[in-house]
Amino acid sequence: MDNRVGYVVYHRKYSRLQKFIMAIAVIFIILPSVLCVILFDRMNKMQSQIDELAAAGRQDSLAGQAEDEDDGMDGALYNESDDTQALKDASDIKHSMSSDVIRDEDRYHGARVYLTFDDGPSDNTDAILDKLGEYGVKATFFVVMKEDEASVERYKRIVNEGHTLAMHSASHVYSQIYSSYDAYTEDVNQLRSYLKSVTQVTPVYYRFPGGSSNTVSSVPMSECIEYLDSQGIIYYDWNVASGDTDKAYVSSSTIAANVIKGVEGKQSSVVLMHDTNKKTTTVDALDSILKYMSDTGKNVLPITEGTTPVHHRISDAK
Numbered sequence: 001m002d003n004r005v006g007y008v009v010y011h012r013k014y015s016r017l018q019k020f021i022m023a024i025a026v027i028f029i030i031l032p033s034v035l036c037v038i039l040f041d042r043m044n045k046m047q048s049q050i051d052e053l054a055a056a057g058r059q060d061s062l063a064g065q066a067e068d069e070d071d072g073m074d075g076a077l078y079n080e081s082d083d084t085q086a087l088k089d090a091s092d093i094k095h096s097m098s099s100d101v102i103r104d105e106d107r108y109h110g111a112r113v114y115l116t117f118d119d120g121p122s123d124n125t126d127a128i129l130d131k132l133g134e135y136g137v138k139a140t141f142f143v144v145m146k147e148d149e150a151s152v153e154r155y156k157r158i159v160n161e162g163h164t165l166a167m168h169s170a171s172h173v174y175s176q177i178y179s180s181y182d183a184y185t186e187d188v189n190q191l192r193s194y195l196k197s198v199t200q201v202t203p204v205y206y207r208f209p210g211g212s213s214n215t216v217s218s219v220p221m222s223e224c225i226e227y228l229d230s231q232g233i234i235y236y237d238w239n240v241a242s243g244d245t246d247k248a249y250v251s252s253s254t255i256a257a258n259v260i261k262g263v264e265g266k267q268s269s270v271v272l273m274h275d276t277n278k279k280t281t282t283v284d285a286l287d288s289i290l291k292y293m294s295d296t297g298k299n300v301l302p303i304t305e306g307t308t309p310v311h312h313r314i315s316d317a318k
């Protein structure tokens with residue numbers, strides 16, 4: 001195209017050689033420049049996707065590291081190079097629910113946001129529950145096993161106030177939980193019976209320590225998932241990371257901004273947050289987060305039988 005334009009305009013003035021040079025210039029300078037711009041744009045888009053996936057994949061394992069002093073978590077086993085596991089969006093997963101269950105997507109108009117709190121209960125549980133109560137919304141707590149009196153009261157409060165009490169791990173020590181198939185099933189069963197004895201409710205929702213895409217497990221994750229299936233337990237990963245465990249200290253404004261950015265444009269967001277003693281800024285961020293959800297008309301919901309799971313891609317190492 002440019003060759004012909006050049007020819008029409010310049011054919012009288014320039015010799016063949018000059019035209020040849022012009023053509024070469026077009027081919028070797030302009031075309032590559034255009035290609036560069038296109039490729040650069042594509043690269044940027046892919047990079048932002050990678051960042052998003054990496055952020056989502058990293059969260060829960062770092063949570064373990066941050067809590068090391070509290071519960072002896074072995075976060076060091078985690079392989080960060082595998083962070084960029086692809087996420088499947090909720091819409092990709094067709095969960096086998098009985099047909100008489102009304103799905104959340106049919107029940108609610110507008111976007112749905114499922115706030116989830118891992119690793120509790122903690123000294124912050126009550127403040128989280130107070131804030132959720134203030135906004136009249138329910139959330140999901142993926143808890144660990146704690147037998148002290150205050151924790152027992154917190155499990156009960158979660159249930160009594162209509163939130164979803166869900167399982168995370170009895171010990172939350174990766175090196176134990178994932179050391180063998182028997183150790184894995186024991187951890188799940190121990191927590192399940194404990195929560196039932198405390199609250200009289202048998203929990204059916206579950207989140208893997210490190211997420212289902214963790215690469216620390218000696219047990220193939222497909223076997224863990226099969227076990228959960230056999231027990232009627234439904235697991236949930238997440239597709240929005242609050243980033244509250246990215247570092248030892250993350251400001252409440254950063255957490256709120258991460259969540260708000262994460263839920264934008266999604267019909268269904270499962271948001272990963274943490275309920276641990278140190279994560280006071282997570283509590284502080286809730287006000288901005290809940291105000292935003294309310295202002296933008298998003299439904300803040302607990303995970304229930306009508307909720308389509310979000311699953312990460314499992315690595316099935318070993």
Ligand SMILES: [Zn+2]
Pocket residue numbers: 060063064118119168172209210
């Ligand atoms: Zn955890």
